[in-house]
Structures are given as C-alpha cells and as structure tokens.
Amino acid sequence: MTCRITLVLLKYIWGAKMLKVRRINQFYGGSHILRNIDFELPEAKVTVLLGRNGVGKTTLLKTMMGLLPAKSGSIEFQGQNLTKAPPYERARAGLAYVPQGRDIFPRLTVAENLQMGLSSQSGSASIPEKIYEMFPVLRQMLSRRGGDLSGGQQQQLAIGRALAMNPKLLILDEPTEGIQPSIIKDIEKAIRVLAASGQMAILLVEQYYDFAQSLADHYLVMERGEIIAKGLGADMEKNDVKALLAV
Numbered sequence: 041m042t043c044r045i046t047l048v049l050l051k052y053i054w055g056a057k058m059l060k061v062r063r064i065n066q067f068y069g070g071s072h073i074l075r076n077i078d079f080e081l082p083e084a085k086v087t088v089l090l091g092r093n094g095v096g097k098t099t100l101l102k103t104m105m106g107l108l109p110a111k112s113g114s115i116e117f118q119g120q121n122l123t124k125a126p127p128y129e130r131a132r133a134g135l136a137y138v139p140q141g142r143d144i145f146p147r148l149t150v151a152e153n154l155q156m157g158l159s160s161q162s163g164s165a166s167i168p169e170k171i172y173e174m175f176p177v178l179r180q181m182l183s184r185r186g187g188d189l190s191g192g193q194q195q196q197l198a199i200g201r202a203l204a205m206n207p208k209l210l211i212l213d214e215p216t217e218g219i220q221p222s223i224i225k226d227i228e229k230a231i232r233v234l235a236a237s238g239q240m241a242i243l244l245v246e247q248y249y250d251f252a253q254s255l256a257d258h259y260l261v262m263e264r265g266e267i268i269a270k271g272l273g274a275d276m277e278k279n280d281v282k283a284l285l286a287v
Contacts, residue, residue, distance in 0.1 A: 056082060056083045057080045057081065057082055057083070058081050058082060058083045058117065058118060058208065058209060058241050059080065059081040059104075059115070059116070059117050059118075059209060059241070060080050060081075060114075060115075060116040060117075061077055061078060061079050061080070061104065061113070061114075061115055062078055062113050062114045062115075062116070063076045063077070063078055063112065063113040063114070064076070064077040064078075064100070064103060064110050064112070064113035064114075064115070065077075065110070065111045065112045065113055066096075066099055066100075066103050066108060066110060066111055066265075067111055068099075072265065073096050073099050073265050074096050074099060074100055074103065074265045075264070075265040075266045076113070076266070077100060077113070077265075077266070077267055078267065079260055079267055079270060081209065081241050081243060081258075082241065082257070082258065083241055084235070084238040084239070084240065084241060085235070085241055085242075085257040085258060086231065086235045086241075086242045086244060086255050086256055086257045086258075086273070087241070087242070087243050087244070087256070087257065087258040087259070087260060088244045088245075088246055088252040088253075088255065088256040088258070088259050088260070088273070089243060089244065089245045089246075089259075089260045089261075089262065090245075090246065090249070090252060090259060090260070090261050090262070090281065090284075090285055091261060091262035091263060091285070092263075092285060093247075095262045095263055095264060095265065096262060096264075096265040097213075097245050097262055098139075098140055098213055098245070100262070101137065101139075101211055101213055101243075101245065103115075104130075104135070104211070105127055105130055105135060105137045105211070106122070106125055106126055106127040106129075106130050107127055109124075110123060117130070117133055117134070117135065117209070118133070118134070118208070120133060122135075128160070131159075131160045131205060132160045133208075134205075134207050134208030134209060135207060135208070135209050135211065136157075136202035136203070136205045136207035136209070136210050136211065137202065137211045137213075138195075138198045138199055138201075138202045138210070138211065138212045138213060138215065139198075139213050140213040140214045140217065140245075142191075142194045142195055142197075142198040143198065144186040144187075144189075144194050144197050144198050144201070145186055146185065146186050146187025147185060147186075147187060148185065148186055149182065149183055149184060149185055149186070150178055150181045150182050150183070150184055150185075150186060150189070150197055151167075151182040151183065153186050153197055153201050154167050154171065154178070154197070154200055154201055154204050155167070155204075156201060156204075157200070157201040157202060157203070157204025157205050158204050158205070159205075160205050161204075161205065161206065165206075167204055168203065168204060168206065170203070170233075171200040171203050171204065174200075174203075174226075174229070174230040174233060175196040175197075175199070175200055175226065175230065177193055177196065178193075178196060178197060178200055181193070190220075191218050191219060191220075192219045192220050192222075192223030192224075193223070195215055195219055195223065195227065196223065196226065196227070199212070199215065199227070199230065203234075207240055208239075208240055208241065209240060209241045209242075209243065210234065210240055210241070210242045210243070211242075211243045211245075212231075212242065212243070212244045212245065212246075213245045214245055214246060214247060215227050215244070215246070216246065216247075216248050216251055217247070224248075224251065228251060228254070228255065231244070231255055232255065235255070235257070244256075249281075249282055249285060253273065253276050253277070253281075255273075256273030256276060257272070257273050258270070258271070258272060258273055259271060259272075259273055259276055259281060261281060261284050261285070263284070268284065269281065269284060
C-alpha cells in the first residue's frame, strides 16, 4: 500500500509522460550537434528548456518536429513512435511548434494566418474563441496583413495559429525575443492559462531566465548538445540553475 501511494504521489508531482525522447543524435556536416539527448515531458505541465546560444536547442526542436531527421535515437509521443514521421503527421498527432522568428505569412491577413492553423483539423473546424480571449488584439486586426503587425503582435499571431490546431503539446522557441514588456506579460498570462487548463503540455525554450523560472513546472538545461541538468521548476533557485547559463 505504501509503495502504491508513493507511486501515485510521484505521478502527481512529475505527471504522466506525454513525450519521450531517447538518445537523439544530430549532426551538421562533421559537427556533432545533439549528443544522446534523453528526456521526458509530462502531461499538462510547463517544461522549460534553457541554455546559452548555440548549444543546440533549436536543432532539438526541429528534430522533434521532423524538420530535421534524427540520425539516431527515438521520439515517442503518447505511445506513438514518431521518429521517422514527416512534420504533417506530427502535427496531426498533436504537436504544435512556434519557431524562433515567428514565421507568420506576412501577405496573408490575421484571419487567414489563423485559418492556416486549422489545416490539421476537420473541415468544419473554426478558430477557437480562447485565442481571441487570450490575445484580443487579433480579433481587432483580423483583416490586417500579418506583415503589418508589430513584432509582439506577430508573436501573438504565431501562438494563436499554433493553438488553432488544438495541440496536445505546444512548443515555443524563444517567444519573448525582441518583444516589448507589455506583450511579454500577455504571453506569460496566456501560458499560465493554457497550463492551468490541463489540456496540453508546453515546452518553452527561453533565454529570459526570470520569465522561464516563473512558469516552469520542470526544467531542462542544455550545454554543448547535451542535457546536463533537469529537475522541478520549484528547485531552480536551490539548484543554482542560473549559474549554469552564465557565459
């Protein structure tokens, strides 16, 4: 009985595992970029991935999404092996990716950009109302072209487009980069709302340590293509995670 209670408590603290990445390796030319990357993401939790520039964070995300083929290792999502699956199959499985730099369609309107996020849904799907609740400016600018928005508004649009997919895992690559403080607060609030809903897991790659710490249920730290530390978000200060990021 004691063992069962302990297992239940651990499952509550760490969460059921939604995604399992096992010994992923990636190369660019002769450079070994990802080195036996191994971690798990729990359901309905925010996991932050930290590391200095150039350690392989974005390469890892692109490999997870199938934009780069893994040289070795495996990626399992909700029991489904996605290691060799193309990006569109990963999207259909429930992975949504907001890349660094946003990559919205500048010549399409806000409404058309959001509709692009419905491509993996049924033909009758519509833009979820929660997107407009989190980012009211998008409703106000539905007819405006994406390229005419400010950087912060484009970031909100990119996140909204990903949420239109109704994902099970939302992957955000540096969502605060180059964004004004007021919109950073809006993005932080949106992530909190999404996490509290219990409907999706979030993997957040972030350079802004305080922002990441404030949202983290769990953390991962990368260095030279390897995961060198992991743990609970509540332990980041105690474990002096910030020191691992110092130049």
